[in-house]
Amino acid sequence: MKRTLFVLIVVPLIFFATATAAENLAVIKAKKVVTVSGEDVENGIILIKGDKIERVGQDISIPPGYTLYDYNDAVVYPGMINSMTSLGLSGVSSISMVNDTREEGKYKPHISAFRAFYPWGNLIPITRQFGTLIAITAPSGGTIPGKAALVSLSGWTPQDMFIKKEAALVVRLPESPRKKKKEPADKAGFSKAKKELKEYINKAQKYYLRATKGISQDFNPEYEAMKALWQDHLPVIMSANTARDIKYAIKLGQEFKLHLILYGVYDGEEVLKEIKESGFPVILSSMYSENREWEDGCDKVFRLPAALAKEGITFCFSTDRDATAFDLPLHAGRSAAYGLSPREAVKALTLNPAEILGINEYGSIAAGKIANLIVTNGNILETSTLVKEVFINGEKVIGKTFFQKEYERAKEKVSGNR
Amino acid sequence: MKRKIIFLIIICSIAIVSPAQNLLLKNGTIYTFDQGILKGYDLLVLNGKIAEITQNIPNKRKVTEVDLAGKSVIPGIIDSHNHIAVLGGVNEVAENITPEVKMEYQIYPDDPNIYYSLTGGVTMNHAMHGSANPIGGENYVFKLKWGKSAEEMLEKRALRTLKMALGENPKRMSDRFPNSRMGVSYAIEKAYSDALEYKKDWETYRKKLNQTKKKDRFKLIPPKKDYRLEALLDTLDKKMVIRCHTYRAEETLELIRLSKKFGFKVAAFEHIHQAYRIADELSENNIGISIFIDSWNYKVEASEFSPFGLKILYEKGVEISLNSDSSEIMRRLYMEAGKMRRYAGMNDLDALKTITLNPSKMLGVDHFTGSIKKGYDADLAVFDGHPLSSLSKCILTVIEGEIYFDRSKDKYVGLKEKGGKK
Numbered sequence: 088m089k090r091t092l093f094v095l096i097v098v099p100l101i102f103f104a105t106a107t108a109a110e111n112l113a114v115i116k117a118k119k120v121v122t123v124s125g126e127d128v129e130n131g132i133i134l135i136k137g138d139k140i141e142r143v144g145q146d147i148s149i150p151p152g153y154t155l156y157d158y159n160d161a162v163v164y165p166g167m168i169n170s171m172t173s174l175g176l177s178g179v180s181s182i183s184m185v186n187d188t189r190e191e192g193k194y195k196p197h198i199s200a201f202r203a204f205y206p207w208g209n210l211i212p213i214t215r216q217f218g219t220l221i222a223i224t225a226p227s228g229g230t231i232p233g234k235a236a237l238v239s240l241s242g243w244t245p246q247d248m249f250i251k252k253e254a255a256l257v258v259r260l261p262e263s264p265r266k267k268k269k270e271p272a273d274k275a276g277f278s279k280a281k282k283e284l285k286e287y288i289n290k291a292q293k294y295y296l297r298a299t300k301g302i303s304q305d306f307n308p309e310y311e312a313m314k315a316l317w318q319d320h321l322p323v324i325m326s327a328n329t330a331r332d333i334k335y336a337i338k339l340g341q342e343f344k345l346h347l348i349l350y351g352v353y354d355g356e357e358v359l360k361e362i363k364e365s366g367f368p369v370i371l372s373s374m375y376s377e378n379r380e381w382e383d384g385c386d387k388v389f390r391l392p393a394a395l396a397k398e399g400i401t402f403c404f405s406t407d408r409d410a411t412a413f414d415l416p417l418h419a420g421r422s423a424a425y426g427l428s429p430r431e432a433v434k435a436l437t438l439n440p441a442e443i444l445g446i447n448e449y450g451s452i453a454a455g456k457i458a459n460l461i462v463t464n465g466n467i468l469e470t471s472t473l474v475k476e477v478f479i480n481g482e483k484v485i486g487k488t489f490f491q492k493e494y495e496r497a498k499e500k501v502s503g504n505r
Numbered sequence: 506m507k508r509k510i511i512f513l514i515i516i517c518s519i520a521i522v523s524p525a526q527n528l529l530l531k532n533g534t535i536y537t538f539d540q541g542i543l544k545g546y547d548l549l550v551l552n553g554k555i556a557e558i559t560q561n562i563p564n565k566r567k568v569t570e571v572d573l574a575g576k577s578v579i580p581g582i583i584d585s586h587n588h589i590a591v592l593g594g595v596n597e598v599a600e601n602i603t604p605e606v607k608m609e610y611q612i613y614p615d616d617p618n619i620y621y622s623l624t625g626g627v628t629m630n631h632a633m634h635g636s637a638n639p640i641g642g643e644n645y646v647f648k649l650k651w652g653k654s655a656e657e658m659l660e661k662r663a664l665r666t667l668k669m670a671l672g673e674n675p676k677r678m679s680d681r682f683p684n685s686r687m688g689v690s691y692a693i694e695k696a697y698s699d700a701l702e703y704k705k706d707w708e709t710y711r712k713k714l715n716q717t718k719k720k721d722r723f724k725l726i727p728p729k730k731d732y733r734l735e736a737l738l739d740t741l742d743k744k745m746v747i748r749c750h751t752y753r754a755e756e757t758l759e760l761i762r763l764s765k766k767f768g769f770k771v772a773a774f775e776h777i778h779q780a781y782r783i784a785d786e787l788s789e790n791n792i793g794i795s796i797f798i799d800s801w802n803y804k805v806e807a808s809e810f811s812p813f814g815l816k817i818l819y820e821k822g823v824e825i826s827l828n829s830d831s832s833e834i835m836r837r838l839y840m841e842a843g844k845m846r847r848y849a850g851m852n853d854l855d856a857l858k859t860i861t862l863n864p865s866k867m868l869g870v871d872h873f874t875g876s877i878k879k880g881y882d883a884d885l886a887v888f889d890g891h892p893l894s895s896l897s898k899c900i901l902t903v904i905e906g907e908i909y910f911d912r913s914k915d916k917y918v919g920l921k922e923k924g925g926k927k
Contacts, residue, residue, distance in 0.1 A: 493810070
C-alpha cells in the first residue's frame, strides 16, 4: 500500500518537477556559423540543450520542443573573452570614490578583485552587447597588484557571475630599460626591484613547502595568499615588455614552476624562440597603443600578433581598462591588417583565451561546449559590424544597455527614466 | 634684357614646381564626393594639384607612377582636434580668458607625432589650445609636411579659430575663478561685455578725434590698447570662429545663447558627448560637432553618452566630424569613421566625410582640400583595402603631390633584421 502511494504521489511529482524545470531547448539558424574549432558552417544550425551546445551542423532536423531563433542573414560566433580589463572595479576612473582598482602597497597577493566586483554599472551590459561574454577583471598598482577574477558578463549578483573568483595572480615585473639605453643608476634600481620580487616568490614558495611538510611557522597572510600558486597551480599573469624582462619572466616561471602567462610582450618579436620554447602563452595588451621609440617603427605593436602566430605561440587579445573594453574585436581586426590571418584573429578572441585561462568548455561552437554565442550582422573583425543578439549559458540575454536606453530616451525626448 | 628676364622667370618657375609634386596614380578605387566611388580610375597630379581623374590617363610627362590595383584613394584625412606639434604646454592657465595667445607661436615641426599621424592617412591637423580656460587661445591649422619648416606647414588659407571650453576642465582649476558652470558662462559673458565696452571707448575716441581740430588732437588720450579684447572683437567681426570644448547638453545650450547675444560664430562643438540630447538645437543653429566616439566614462561629464545618439544627429542633419584628440587615435581615424556606419547608419561615403569633407568645412578649407576634385590640392591617402576597414592600412600619404609617408620605404616597418627573425 505504502509503495503504491509512493508511486502514485512521488513519481508524478518527480516527473512534474523535471517537466517544469524544463530544460532549455533552443535552436539557432544562421547564414553562417563560425565554429572556430572547426570549419565555418554555411546555413548552419546549432542545437542547444540546457546550457550546452548539443549539435552544430548544416543538415540537422530540428526535434520537437525546441524554441527556434532564426537569424537567416546573420553570422554566429562563440562569445569573445577579454583577458585583461578592470570591469566592475574602476567605475568612472578619474573619481577615486568609485575607483577600486588599486590598493596600498607593493606586494598584495592577498588583495582580490572578486571582493569589490560591482556588476550593476553601465559598462558590463554594454561590453556584453558588443560580444564579449567573459572577462578577466584585474587590480592594478604595485609589483603584485593582487588576484584577478574571471567573470561571466551576465548575472545579477557578483556571485552569479564568477567563473573563477580567483583566476590568476597579477604580477607587474619591474621594467628594465632596453639594453641600448643603459643608465647605470637606474639599472641597479631595476635589478634590485627584480631581485626583490624573486626573493618574495622564493620566500612564499618556502613557506608553502614548509606548510605542506607540516613544519610549524609564523602565520603570514601574504604568503598564505601565494600558496595557491603551487597548491592549485593558480596562473600568474606577469607583465613583461622588454626582451630582457620577457626572458627574466620566463626564468622566474621555470625556476618556481609557475603556471605562467606572459602579458604585454612589447618586444616579443626579439625573443620569439625563447617564448616558444618556454611553452608559456601570451596575453597581448591593447592594440590601441603607440610604438615606444622611433626605431620600433610605426607598426611595431600591430605586427607582433602575426609574428607570434607564425611561431605557433598561443596568444590572445585584451584591451585593459573598462569603458573601451567593448572594442575588443577591432584590436584583432587591426592585427589582421598587418599579416595575422582573420581566422587566427578570431581564434585569439575566443578559443585561445579559453585555453590560456583554463576554461576549455568555452571558446568554440562544438557539441558539449557551453552555449555562449553572439549573433552579428557581419564579420566580427570589421568596423561596420554590430552584435545583434547574445546567448549566455544557452539563454538569450534580454535587457537594454545604457547606450540603447539613452538613444531611445533622446529620440523620444522623455524626461526621466522609463 | 627682356629675354634675360623671361629666362629668369622660366628658371624660377621650374624651381618652384619641383617634379616631386607630380604623380600619376593608376587603376585605383577613388572616393570622390561629387562623382561617387570610381573603380579602376587614374588620378593625375600636376604641380601639387589634382589635374585629372579619369580612366587610362597616359603618362605623357613621365611623372612618378604608382600602381593602385586593389587599393583605394581617399582625400587626406583631417584631424579636426589634436594637440600634436605643439612645443610646451597647450594651456595658458594663469588667467581664465586668454584669446590673445596663439598656438602658432609654439609650433614644433620636429614632433614625431606628425609622422605617426601620416601613417594613418592624416594630411591636415587642427592644433588646439587646451581646455583649462573658458576662453583659451587661437588654434592653428597645418599640413603634415614632415621634414619641412613650421612656416611651410602652416596653412594660412584656413579660418582663424579660437578655443573655448566649458564644464569640468575650466572649473577644476580650483585656485582660480571660475569654479562652477555658472562661473564659466559668466566669465565668457563678462569678457564679451568688456570687449563691447572697449569697442565703444575706441569709437568714442575716434569720433572725438574727428570732431577736434588737428592742432588740439594731441590733448585727447586714446584708450589703452588691449590685445585680449581685440581678439574677442575679431570673433564678433567674423574674422575668427569659435571651437568650443563641451560635454554636457545644458552648458552647450548656454553657450549658444551667448553666441546669439553677442554674435560670435561657433563653427563646431568639440567632444560634446551629449550632443544627441540637443540635436534639434544644433541643427536649427547650424552648428556642427567635432567628436571622438567610443572613448568615454573617464570623467563624470563623459559618462552620459551613447554612440547610437549619432544616428539622431545624422538624421537631423547635424554636421559630424571626427577628431582624435590623441596621439594614438589619430593613427586610426579611418577605423573610427568606419564605425559611423554601425552607429549612425551612414553609408561609406558619408562615413568618410566625417574625417575629410566635414572637418574641411568647419576649418574653412573645403575650397582646396578635404575632397578629391579637379583643381584641389593633391592631399591624398592610399589604403591597401577598403579605407574604413580595420583590416586595411594606409600605405601612402600624399600632400600637395608629394609623398610624405610610404609604408614600403619606411625602414623601420616590418620585422627587424635581428632577434626574432629567422
